[in-house]
Amino acid sequence: MSNLPNVAPLQAINLAHKAALIDQQWSPRVVAEMNDYQFKVVRIEGEFIWHSHPETDEAFLVLEGVLRIDLPHGSVFVGPGELYVVPRGMEHRTAAEGEARLMMIEPRGVLNTGHEGGERTATNDVWI
Amino acid sequence: MSNLPNVAPLQAINLAHKAALIDQQWSPRVVAEMNDYQFKVVRIEGEFIWHSHPETDEAFLVLEGVLRIDLPHGSVFVGPGELYVVPRGMEHRTAAEGEARLMMIEPRGVLNTGHEGGERTATNDVWI
Numbered sequence: 051m052s053n054l055p056n057v058a059p060l061q062a063i064n065l066a067h068k069a070a071l072i073d074q075q076w077s078p079r080v081v082a083e084m085n086d087y088q089f090k091v092v093r094i095e096g097e098f099i100w101h102s103h104p105e106t107d108e109a110f111l112v113l114e115g116v117l118r119i120d121l122p123h124g125s126v127f128v129g130p131g132e133l134y135v136v137p138r139g140m141e142h143r144t145a146a147e148g149e150a151r152l153m154m155i156e157p158r159g160v161l162n163t164g165h166e167g168g169e170r171t172a173t174n175d176v177w178i
Numbered sequence: 179m180s181n182l183p184n185v186a187p188l189q190a191i192n193l194a195h196k197a198a199l200i201d202q203q204w205s206p207r208v209v210a211e212m213n214d215y216q217f218k219v220v221r222i223e224g225e226f227i228w229h230s231h232p233e234t235d236e237a238f239l240v241l242e243g244v245l246r247i248d249l250p251h252g253s254v255f256v257g258p259g260e261l262y263v264v265p266r267g268m269e270h271r272t273a274a275e276g277e278a279r280l281m282m283i284e285p286r287g288v289l290n291t292g293h294e295g296g297e298r299t300a301t302n303d304v305w306i
Contacts, residue, residue: 058268060252062240062260084235084263084283087215107212111239112190113259124188131241132190133281135212140186153261155212155283 065091065113069151071178076170078154078162079178090154091178097145101164102138108156109135115150119143193219193241197279199306204298206282206290207306218282219306225273229292230266236284237263243278247271 068081068091076098078090094117110117110128117128119136120143128134136142163171196209196219204226206218222245238245238256245256247264248271256262264270291299 058249058251058265060249060254062254062256062262064257064260066259082237082261082263084237085266085285089237089261089263109210109212109217121186121188123186126188126190128190129192131194132192133210133217134190135210135217137186138213157213 063089065153066151068178069093069113075149076162077172077176079176081153081178083158086158087155088158088175090156091151092154093149093151094144094146095149098143099163099166099168099170100141100143101166102141103136103156103160103164104139106157106160107135107138108142108154108160109133110144111153111155113151113153115146115148117150117152118145118147120145191217193281194279196306197221197241203277204290205300205304207304209281209306211286214286215283216286216303218284219279220282221277221279222272222274223277226271227291227294227296227298228269228271229294230269231264231284231288231292232267234285234288235263235266236270236282236288237261238272239281239283241279241281243274243276245278245280246273246275248273 075093078092080088082089111133112128112130119126203221206220208216210217239261240256247254
């Protein structure tokens with residue numbers, strides 16, 4: 051047992067509680083890591099920009115509200131307790147009428163705007 | 179756009195509905211993939227066996243009921259909407275008093291019993 055990690059907190063991560071701590075929309079906050087992936091919670095409202103992540107799939111799990119994901123061939127509506135995975139390289143735009151609270155799962159280092167950049171790019175790797 | 183995947187269903191995955199389709203406990207069923215990771219839903223009740231996954235962290239998200247994760251230094255109780263990541267190499271045992279329904283996230287190919295094997299090893303990579 052000598053090389054085992056010696057710090058695993060005996061406390062689960064409550065995703066709704068984490069979301070409630072975030073002070074602004076469209077600002078993903080990291081709540082946990084699994085290998086080189088990060089679990090991020092985000093509050094969104096309105097429409098984001100079209101972008102893609104050529105290097106990775108991106109998973110969305112809705113905690114509260116309804117997430118709309120616009121894809122080149124149509125829109126998907128994702129409600130609480132529902133999961134959707136946007137394939138790598140696929141253009142997409144997230145949106146919500148009223149606020150939605152989500153968890154995203156993706157490799158560490160992925161930016162919210164993919165290769166688009168611009169003013170809506172959030173600071174990456176901020177924990178809450 | 180020529181190399182983009184042309185099939186992304188316009189339908190989200192409802193995790194509770196998937197769990198309700200599973201006909202036996204302790205039998206993880208794959209509901210989605212993200213790169214080389216799989217999202218698996220499982221129904222559990224009672225105690226599993228102690229095991230570890232030396233090659234990977236393992237994430238648990240509770241959908242219904244309460245998951246207890248026994249670790250070498252204590253137990254964590256994970257309720258609905260809560261997440262816990264067991265670090266790679268750490269011995270653990272999942273348990274639930276009454277049924278719990280979970281989503282697990284881990285690389286494709288990880289067996290439920292890790293390196294322990296034995297009669298509780300579930301068939302891997304079964305989709306629902």
